[in-house]
Amino acid sequence: MSSPYRSPTKRLTAEVVVDDGGLIVGDLHLHPNTLVPGGYESVIRMINDDESFFPLSDGDTTIALVGKACTVSLSYTPDGEPLAPDPTERRVQLEARLSDGRTLSGWAILDLPRADPRTLDFLNGPGPFLPIHDGTRVHLVNRAHIRSVHPLD
Numbered sequence: 001m002s003s004p005y006r007s008p009t010k011r012l013t014a015e016v017v018v019d020d021g022g023l024i025v026g027d028l029h030l031h032p033n034t035l036v037p038g039g040y041e042s043v044i045r046m047i048n049d050d051e052s053f054f055p056l057s058d059g060d061t062t063i064a065l066v067g068k069a070c071t072v073s074l075s076y077t078p079d080g081e082p083l084a085p086d087p088t089e090r091r092v093q094l095e096a097r098l099s100d101g102r103t104l105s106g107w108a109i110l111d112l113p114r115a116d117p118r119t120l121d122f123l124n125g126p127g128p129f130l131p132i133h134d135g136t137r138v139h140l141v142n143r144a145h146i147r148s149v150h151p152l153d
Helices: 043-047 119-123
Strands: 010-018 023-030 053-058 062-067 071-076 091-098 103-109 129-133 138-142 146-151
Touching: 010 053, 010 062, 023 043, 023 062, 043 071, 043 129, 043 138, 091 119, 103 138, 119 146
Parallel strands: none
Antiparallel strands: 010 023, 010 071, 023 053, 053 062, 071 138, 091 103, 091 146, 103 129, 129 138
16 A cells, blocks of 8 residues: 655655654655755755654655654764764764753754854854754754853864
8 A cells, every 4th residue: 555655755864853862763865856966855844844754764665754842963974974073064073951851962054145144143044954064974963952152163
């Protein structure tokens, strides 16, 4: 029997931490998009769209429809090259303390329209999730679950 959640997608393994402390590991399903490099939607666009849930599959049989509001963080290793900061990008080193007690340390790109963006502008930016890079993984953190951020620069 065919599932309504199955369509031609690119799978990307991710770890999702939810607000009750649970961890869900599975594959994200990124939809084709010929207008972007790589030909598929990006994880940050998928998690920041207007939909309230996203599918995460465990193999070919089990699908969890995960609520974005209760997602504390979604972490994944991007395809391709390791995550090295581009020296032309303005970035900030930071430490984020989350509602589940974890602390994430890494860097964020200050890609904002201001001439001299601040960490505060990044934190108050658009979209419910913001990316923190740690060199090997990307952590998309729900702003509603951030207790405090400490810039390390």
